[in-house]
Amino acid sequence: MLDIRLVRENTEKVIDALKKRSEDTSVLDKLLSIEGRRRDLLKAVEDDRQQRNSLSQEIGKLKKEGGDASALLEEAKKVSEDSVSKEAELRDLEILAKNELLLIPNIPHESVPVGRDENDNVEVRRWGNIPEFSFEPKNHWDIGESLDILDFDRASKIAGARFVIYKGGGASLERALINFMLDLHTKEHGYTEVITPLLVNREAMTGTGQLPKFESDLFKLEEGDAKGFLLIPTAEVPVTNIHREEILSGDELPIYYTAYTPCFRREAGSYGKDTRGLIRQHQFNKIELVKFVKPEGSYDELETLTNNAEEVLKRIGLPFRVISLCTGDMGFSAAKTYDIEVWFPAQKKYREISSCSNFESFQARRADIRFKTEGRKGTEFVHTLNGSGLAVGRTFAAILENFQQEDGSVIIPEVLRPYMGIEKISKK
RNA sequence: GGAGAGGUGGCCGAGUGGUCGAAGGCAGCCGCCUGCUAAGCGGUUGUGGGGGUCAAACUUCACCCAGGGUUCGAAUCCCUGCCUCUCCGCCA
Structure with a gap:
């Protein structure tokens, strides 16, 4: 707002x-x-x-x-x-x-490239070497199914399209990624881990900007006692709302939180897109990074937050690029957004794996999150930032594709081995 | 699911229709005093909106969980909702 x-x-x-x-x-x-x-x-x-x-x-x-x-x-x-x-x-x-x-979007920061759509986004940097294969690299869903670690068919029996079952080494890899990311952010990047509600009320959704404009993207519970609950599309919602209607004291800031949560999205209107694989699911796991900061340093905070997310990919060893979204492609609440895109060999292109934004006071004003500086009268709105650090399912997919071997097995990246106890997922 | 209690300022807590934005205490801040520490004394300390000002001073409206209502007037009475707590039951 x-x-x-x-x-x-x-x-x-x-x-x-x-x-x-x-x-x-x-x-x-x-x-x-x-x-x-x-x-x-x-x-x-x-x-x-x-x-x-x-x-x-x-x-x-x-x-x-x-x-x-x-x-x-x-x-x-x-x-x-x-x-x-x-x-x-x-x-x-x-x-x-x-x-x-509430229907008016945030004002883009002056450093944001002006443009119409994703074609006008600006690449900021690249990291890593794109892997070369002596064979035709397979899609992650083919790899996952043939290793019997992903099961899309049975998931659709249980829930429907755009759901998946992780099995055996797959479940283990997913869990390893979650733990690795959380450990990195809490132990090295200074974030405090939180576990939050996954069902939230309308006020929380309005606070971060999902409502009132984007109701159709959300899953809602409408029966009986459950009436009014909405499933979170990202941990940004519950985590940012932790301090809703609060006046923080200036010396508490900055506050850094990280959270692992499943996320739920309707994906209405994306029927043709990414119908196969892990890229676009109704339910997926994500590690989120959220910051509450004073206005002065908020753009520096965006840089470090983005770096924190990049670090996950660096340690795993997945090639990526960072792009600055143009005015026409940015989300409703954001003043500036960097997307991190990871390389997918089978599609031969970079795909979004993280989105890091500075919302300035836009969410804080909606959610009424302020801070007071000792000795100064009145209060100011904090600046809020968040980013995925990272989308776990997409990271999983990127690992299968980038670390696949000709025999169909997948090498486990070194940083994840302590979490899994194996070096490779192979066919039985 | 059944029975009860309660939501007042940073915190504790008084206030049941009228100069109440709210006693008192604690904490905080400013000053005084005291050769340290502690204590004591005086003063002061909420948020948002409007007007005003270079800025301030100043002024006004609103806010005692939220939303309605009664009234010339509500923290105080009535209704609805939300939340918290206690006991019993159930339950991962």
Whole structure:
């Protein structure tokens, strides 16, 4: 959510931002007209209230002294009654203004490349050598099925399309990845591990920006007692909301959290895409990194957060590149986003494995997360950042493809061996 | 699932219709005093919005879990919801 004052006083900047995102600017006209009326009415209502308050005070005083207050009572009643409709209208306008404001995306940072879609994203750096194979590299789902460590068919019997069963060495590898990533982030990168609810309420989803605009991406529970719960599409939601409606003290910051959670996504509208394999599942595991920081250093924090995510790939030994998303391709709440893309040999291209963003105060304003600096009056909104560190399923897939051998086996990357106790997954 | 209790400022806690943004205590801050420590004394300390100002001062409105209602006036009365706690039952 943007600051309504910014929208009011710096409208051009907001229009510019919307245009860069290829978004319709008409929402803004609507918002501003509502906001204008809201402010006029606020003044009127407050004047009424002031008058009423002072009359009431006199009535109180008079009654205490045993005087006759009936004339004042009459007057006060009139003021009150006259104000009723204004108060109601004001309430409506406040809700309307808030609703409109919630639909406006964040303003991109000045360093973000301007562009229409993913073709205008800018590659920032690459790491690692793309592996060469003396044979035609296979897709990870073929590898996984032939090693009997992934089972898509039976999963679809249990749940449906876009679900998977990890089995044997597959389950072990998935678990190893989770533990390796968590250990790296907690022991070396300074994050505190949290385990959070996977079902959350609407307020939490609104706080991070999934609602109200992206309801169709989410799984919801709608029956009986469960009514109102939504399944998290990312740990960003519960973790960022840990400090919702809190005023942190300045010296608590920065706060770094990491969390392992399953994530649930409807993937409505992506029917043709990635129908096979682990890339696009309704349920997948992810390690998330979340930061709460002071505004001054938040872009440095984005760099280190991104580096922290890259480090996972470096240690495993998977080639990747980092791209800076352009204005048209960035998510709704983000001010700047780096995507990390890992190499998939069978598809011969880089695919997203992490997305690291600075939301500046956009989420903090929605979720009301502030901090107070000792000796300074008032409070400020924190800046929130998050990124995947990493998507576990996609990392799993990348390992199968990049470390596959001609005989169909898969070499386990060295850093994962202590977690698994084996060096290789082979056919039985 | 059954029975009860309760949600007030950073914390504890008083307040049941009227100068209450809220007593008192603790903690914090400023000052005084005390040759250290501790104690003592005086003052001060919430958040958000509007107006105002270069900025401040100042001013006004709202906020005692949330949302409605009654009333000239609500922390205080009524309704609904949410949450917490205790006991019993059930349960990984």
